[in-house]
Every structure is written in C-alpha cells, then in structure tokens.
Amino acid sequence: MQNVIEVQHLSKSFGNHEVLKDIDFSVNKGEVVCIIGSSGSGKSTLLRCINLLEKPSGGQIIYHGENILDEKHDIHAYRKKLGMVFQQFNLFNNHNVLSNCMVGQVKVIKRSKEDAEKVALKYLKVVGMDQYVNAKPKQLSGGQKQRVAIARALSMEPDVMLFDEPTSALDPEMVGEVLKVMKELAGTGLTMLIVTHEMEFAKEVADRVVFMDKGVIAEEGTPEQIFNNPKEDRTKAFLKRTLS
C-alpha cells in the first residue's frame, strides 16, 4: 500500500516538556486513521506537527519521498496538500461562506474565481451548506461552521484531511450532523487522519486506530483489535475509563 505521509522518529518538546517521543507512524492512501488517547497525550501536537503548525524538535516527515522538514522544502506547497479541520472551526471572519471556500483556491492554487466558485459550491453541497453561501461565519451555528470548515479544506482538494477533535466544541445536538458528513467522506475513499473522543465513530469508520499515551503511540491496530482485544494495559485502562 502506498503511504501518503510517513512520520519517522518524530519528537517535540515545549521547553523541557517532551510532548512527543520518537513517534513512528504513517497514513496510507485511502485510509481512515483515528487517533485516540487521554487529554494531554499529544494527539493535537502530533497533528499540528504533521502540518507544521508546530515545528517538530526532531525526526522526519516524509511526503512523496521527500523530507519536508528539510530547510529547502517549500512548506506552503506542502501545506496546501493537507486539509486541516480545527476544533474551533477557525473560519475566516471577514469572508462569507462561499469566499471562505474560495480564497485559498484563488490565492494559493491560483485557480480562476469561476473555477474556484464551482469547486467551492460542489463541496458546500457535499456538507449540505450550499444554501448558506452568503452567510458570514458569525451568523452560523457551531455545526454549520464546522461543516463549512470541512468544505473549505476539501475545496483545496488535499491528499489528506486532518481533523483535530472536530466535534469537541459542539453542542451535543450538532455533533451528529458533523459526524455524518465525515462518515460520508470516509466512504468516498478520502484519506483521513482524525483525532477524536467519539469512540463509536472511530469504531465505525476507522480502518486503523492509534492509541496515544504520554507522547508515544502505545498501541495501534484495527478498531476490532483496539476496542475488543487491546493488548496493552494502558489501552485497556483508557478504554475502561472512556467507555464506561
């Protein structure tokens, strides 16, 4: 299987606090990987290191056979191939729904406005937000904002989508609409890397589940292996805490 991103010996420290320790990990094309683990275990940091919002302290990130931590590498060109969905949505406040999904295409990929608009509308339709093209972010509910954020990332037609707890900032009644969109996306063969606390969701959509604990990958495997037959004691303890 062809891997899209491969992380080798990745480490990250904030001051003398070592948050990620020697992480080896890869995402294959078309795969849906869910990262689970307790709060503070480094899940967000791993995701943020992968798209270089945090600068890794050591190790390599291989993308298309190149180490993108190499000084010569164009990080902007790399980042536009990764879609990122944030816990806090982070829609551009000065743009309406449509231009949130267009501005990256026009500025970064240099698409014409006409093409960008077609692409944006296509993905807004996928997330069910095509009726709201004229709305400003502050006029939307949390669930709607997050669906627009997903459409914005998809509009860049990335190789991988990264999600950092996309439903954690949502009111319970809006979690479903976002997870539904993500399930549909998973079904289309999109490569996805998802940090989540939604265990049922992970069980259902993940091809592989990665359990992180204290800055290391403690265990990984199919949802069946992780949820039904965890080998490590810490995995068992974590699942007992969260599933009960």
Added chain:
Amino acid sequence: MSIEYIISMITNNWPMFLRGAGMTLLISIIGTIFGAVIGLLAGVIRTIPTPERKLKRIVLKIVNLILSVYIEFFRGTPMLVQAMVIFYGSALAFGIDMDRTMAAIFIVSINTGAYMAEIVRGGVISIDKGQFEAAQAIGMNHFQTMWSVVLPQVIRNILPATGNQFIINIKDTSVLNVIGVTELYFQAKTVAGISFKYFEPFFIACILYFVMTFTVTLILRYIERKLDGPENYSMIGQPPPQLMLTKSNTNID
C-alpha cells in the same frame, strides 16, 4: 463683540477662512491616509514570524530595529518641534527649500505613521490565533494571510482609532503655522493681525474646526456600519452558478 460683528467678519474674510480650512483638511486627509499606509506596512513587517534562515532573521532584526527607532522617535517628540527641525534642518543641511505644504504633509504622515504602526500591531495581535493557523493550514504565506484574512479584520477593528487619529490631525495641523503653512489657525491669526480683533477670528476658527472633526466622526460611523454589512443573509435555493459571483459579494482581491 457682537453677532453682527462676527457675521461681518465672516462675510469680509470668508475666502481666507475657507482656504485655511481647506488647507487643514488637505494636510490632515493626505497625512492620515499616508500615515495609515505607513502604519499598516510597519505593522505587517513587525508581525512577521521569526524566519528559519539565519540571514533572513538578521535582516528582519535590523528592519525591526529601524522601525522601532522611527516609531519611538516620532511618538516621543512634539510635532511642532519635528516641523521646525525638518523644515529648517532640510534647508540647512541640504540647501533644499521645502514647499511648505509638502513639508506639512510629510510631517503629519510620518507622525501619524508612527502612531498607526502601534495601533496596527495591537490590531494584529488581537486577531484570534486560529485565523492565522487556518490561513497557514491552507498554504498561505505571511503576506497572503495578512492581505486576505488578517488585515481586513484589523482595518475594521482599528477604524475607530484611525478616525481618532484623523481628528487629532485636523486639530494638530494648527501647530504647523510655525513653518508658515497657511492652514486654518494661520489664517485666523492673519485675520486677527489685520483687524486687531482676537476673539472673533479664533471663535470662527473654533467653529470650523469642530464642523470638520464632527463631520469626520459622522462619516466614519457610516463607513463602520457599511463595513459590518447587513445583519441578515439570504438563503440560496438552487443558485445558477454564473450569477453568484456578483450576487454574493466575494471579497477576494
């Protein structure tokens, strides 16, 4: 000092007052616009994240140092004194006889720029970190992020402070009479010198200053409301894609 006297003073001298008010407006409008541009540029440069490469880092450090010196110097000295130093200094050092109006615009611009640089920096800092991260995550560089995402929000947020600066400029151009700029205060002083009356010309100038500043306040309020856009949005049924661009006001430049 009677109403009649003031009215006759206006009817006799209105071209002078009007020219003075016009000059005051000209200097403060151009000065505020140039100052705002300087402030935006300085603010953008001063918020560039520390680069990886050593050479770039050193260049950025030097540029930032120059900007700091500029800002601190012009904020830290009176405009009146700056006007004297620049106007007479340029004559002394380079033998240039600066056009007085040009000198006035120059001084107000760099002065405003120094204040605006700090206002812009504050505005950039106050933008949610998530806006920067989202822009970076879709591959924008610092200038694209600034231009398409951050500055439009900063400009909206600093509009009240900019209006404030504009009003200060309208009032503070009066100090430029020291280099003989024929702004409103200079003209009022001239009228006073001719008529040997002091209260009336300055009273008229006072009213004119207030009319100018209050008009600016009202215009800026209007612009603020315009920028905030409508409270409501319209749902789109099945939009014909070709019509959308004009209708939906995408603000991508």
